[in-house]
Amino acid sequence: MTIDHKKDKLIIFDTTLRDGEQSPGVTLTVSEKIEIAKQLSRLGVDVLEAGFPVASQGDFDAVHRIATEVGPLMVGREAIGKPMIIAGLARAVPADIQRCFDAISSAPHRRIHTFLATSDIHLEHKLKINRDECVARAVAAVSFAKTLVDDVEFSPEDAGRSDQDFLCKVLSAVIEAGATTLNIPDTVGYNMPEEYGAMIKYLRQNTKGSDKVIWSAHCHNDLGLATANTLSGIMNGIRQVEVTINGIGERAGNTAMEEIVMAVHTHPDFFPVYHTINTPQFFRISQLVSSLSGMVVQPNKAISGIHQDGVLKNKTTYEIISPETVGANTVNLVLGKHSGRAAFRSRLHELGFGELTDAEFQIAFNSFKTLADSKKRVTEQDLIALLSDQVSTAAGEDAAYVIKSLQVVSGTSVATATVELQNTKTGEVITDAAVGKSGPIEAVFIAIQRLVGKKIRLLKFDITAVGEGVDALGQVSVKVSEEDGSAGSDAESEEVVEVKNDGLNQATYHGHGADSDIIHAATKAYLNAINRLVANEHERILGERKVDV
Numbered sequence: 001m002t003i004d005h006k007k008d009k010l011i012i013f014d015t016t017l018r019d020g021e022q023s024p025g026v027t028l029t030v031s032e033k034i035e036i037a038k039q040l041s042r043l044g045v046d047v048l049e050a051g052f053p054v055a056s057q058g059d060f061d062a063v064h065r066i067a068t069e070v071g072p073l074m075v076g077r078e079a080i081g082k083p084m085i086i087a088g089l090a091r092a093v094p095a096d097i098q099r100c101f102d103a104i105s106s107a108p109h110r111r112i113h114t115f116l117a118t119s120d121i122h123l124e125h126k127l128k129i130n131r132d133e134c135v136a137r138a139v140a141a142v143s144f145a146k147t148l149v150d151d152v153e154f155s156p157e158d159a160g161r162s163d164q165d166f167l168c169k170v171l172s173a174v175i176e177a178g179a180t181t182l183n184i185p186d187t188v189g190y191n192m193p194e195e196y197g198a199m200i201k202y203l204r205q206n207t208k209g210s211d212k213v214i215w216s217a218h219c220h221n222d223l224g225l226a227t228a229n230t231l232s233g234i235m236n237g238i239r240q241v242e243v244t245i246n247g248i249g250e251r252a253g254n255t256a257m258e259e260i261v262m263a264v265h266t267h268p269d270f271f272p273v274y275h276t277i278n279t280p281q282f283f284r285i286s287q288l289v290s291s292l293s294g295m296v297v298q299p300n301k302a303i304s305g306i307h308q309d310g311v312l313k314n315k316t317t318y319e320i321i322s323p324e325t326v327g328a329n330t331v332n333l334v335l336g337k338h339s340g341r342a343a344f345r346s347r348l349h350e351l352g353f354g355e356l357t358d359a360e361f362q363i364a365f366n367s368f369k370t371l372a373d374s375k376k377r378v379t380e381q382d383l384i385a386l387l388s389d390q391v392s393t394a395a396g397e398d399a400a401y402v403i404k405s406l407q408v409v410s411g412t413s414v415a416t417a418t419v420e421l422q423n424t425k426t427g428e429v430i431t432d433a434a435v436g437k438s439g440p441i442e443a444v445f446i447a448i449q450r451l452v453g454k455k456i457r458l459l460k461f462d463i464t465a466v467g468e469g470v471d472a473l474g475q476v477s478v479k480v481s482e483e484d485g486s487a488g489s490d491a492e493s494e495e496v497v498e499v500k501n502d503g504l505n506q507a508t509y510h511g512h513g514a515d516s517d518i519i520h521a522a523t524k525a526y527l528n529a530i531n532r533l534v535a536n537e538h539e540r541i542l543g544e545r546k547v548d549v
């Protein structure tokens with residue numbers, strides 16, 4: 001952390017749990033969001049956008065619990081001196097803003113972030129309003145939010161394609177109405193770096209009250225320019241950046257936090273800002289988000305792809321960032337089968353999983369001991385994979401089915417699998433066996449489809465080894481959707497339906513699982529995805545019942 005009080009602080013606004021969760025197929029449970037939020041707090045994030053409370057009951061609950069449970073936390077934030085600001089997103093409509101306030105109200109520091117598009121294309125085709133109505137709506141939204149909280153952020157959606165003089169008019173009006181942060185989104189990732197920087201400069205020079213507010217950047221990566229655009233914004237007066245871990249987000253994603261922070265960190269003489277992020281936490285949070293979101297990080301991704309490399313004689317010849325600076329050296333910290341509860345608990349604390357209940361701790365400790373029996377060195381990466389797995393599968397609130405037993409026989413001809421699942425609501429144990437022409441994983445997936453009575457499309461299947469060696473944990477990530485009309489059917493499928501499209505326009509669900517046995521890891525991942533699908537189905541049915549009443 002480099003604090004240079006002669007410079008302005010760069011405010012880090014993380015939107016992994018809101019815009020990041022809008023990545024196709026990413027659905028995080030409430031427990032998963034809380035784990036990520038805790039780690040973001042330790043990382044030193046200044047503002048956390050916890051969700052879009054009006055979007056669903058699940059989103060509301062997640063934001064509410066983060067505001068209550070994570071909002072006050074101070075661990076790892078001593079240098080910053082205050083807990084995170086918890087923000088929620090709201091359209092420029094009173095019901096959204098009220099719902100957002102209800103969700104964030106228990107946080108000691110809270111912010112309402114309201115947005116309204118300003119580009120002609122959005123005004124005409126989406127909102128169906130003219131420019132004057134747009135100004136009036138934006139002012140009404142900010143004025144109402146201001147009656148609920150002091151800290152109000154306004155975003156003119158699609159600013160990157162909006163008329164800049166009209167933007168100045170809207171922004172001057174919302175400052176007058178009480179907005180404290182103005183966020184300028186390149187919503188569709190259209191701008192070029194010089195263009196985005198020049199736009200920020202123009203807006204700051206031509207908006208009334210410009211010096212009273214914080215200017216913020218929110219860039220998408222459709223042209224691979226999100227980081228460049230955000231940095232160009234910083235050179236032109238941006239003092240808050242809206243970013244996500246690993247750059248996850250809609251379409252090609254958002255600006256990656258680790259890229260912005262490390263650019264500023266590496267070039268302190270170039271940028272007019274300093275940051276207060278605990279950079280050695282980057283590696284852990286990157287792995288946690290990758291594992292829980294199912295968005296695997298490409299091995300050569302900037303910053304997240306940095307690994308300890310023992311081969312180089314003098315690292316400065318080829319490295320501009322040492323692995324220690326981003327926490328990538330910690331992969332070799334080991335625990336073994338003789339490590340006790342105290343050592344295990346202390347390592348969990350360091351990894352951000354310190355607040356497990358006694359029962360959860362016991363489950364984690366048992367999984368660790370089982371792994372330590374089959375593997376000489378249990379690394380931090382292994383623990384993150386195990387714990388991420390536990391966070392999403394232990395959540396009894398979400399899991400409709402759990403695995404009771406699994407047996408597979410495979411060889412050079414067809415494979416067979418016998419799967420026993422327990423229905424957590426009724427306690428009933430159900431068993432089926434299936435044959436897989438292309439191998440044991442296919443056999444398992446067919447048996448599970450029959451047991452849950454659904455026909456499932458497999459959209460993505462990724463398997464990666466965590467660490468090295470034959471005893472490495474296998475981490476499987478899948479994406480599925482339900483075949484139309486299969487709900488409630490007996491789904492007498494004899495094959496795993498695989499499709500080549502990317503699942504756009506369909507509800508898709510990801511699942512992940514980690515185990516030293518890759519077939520078991522695949523089974524966990526598949527069932528995890530199906531449990532999310534079932535949970536979503538229940539939420540939809542409950543929602544429809546509420547509407548009926």
Ligand SMILES: CC(=O)SCCNC(=O)CCNC(=O)[C@H](O)C(C)(C)COP(=O)(O)OP(=O)(O)OC[C@H]1O[C@@H](n2cnc3c(N)ncnc32)[C@H](O)[C@@H]1OP(=O)(O)O
Pocket residue numbers: 019022052054055056090091092093115116117126127128157187
């Ligand atoms: C670029 C971004 O990242 S913005 C954030 C986007 N995130 C999302 O949209 C999350 C997923 N969306 C949703 O869950 C749903 O759209 C909801 C829950 C927000 C709203 O659902 P519904 O009430 O069913 O509305 P629906 O999606 O059909 O339409 C959205 C309506 O909001 C209006 N709207 C969209 N943005 C805004 C805004 N910022 N302010 C005011 N109204 C808006 C649209 O014009 C449309 O109005 P219409 O019904 O009069 O045509």
Ligand SMILES: CC(C)C(=O)C(=O)O
Pocket residue numbers: 019115155156157158183185186187188218220
């Ligand atoms: C809501 C706004 C900030 C947004 O996500 C976008 O425009 O991309």
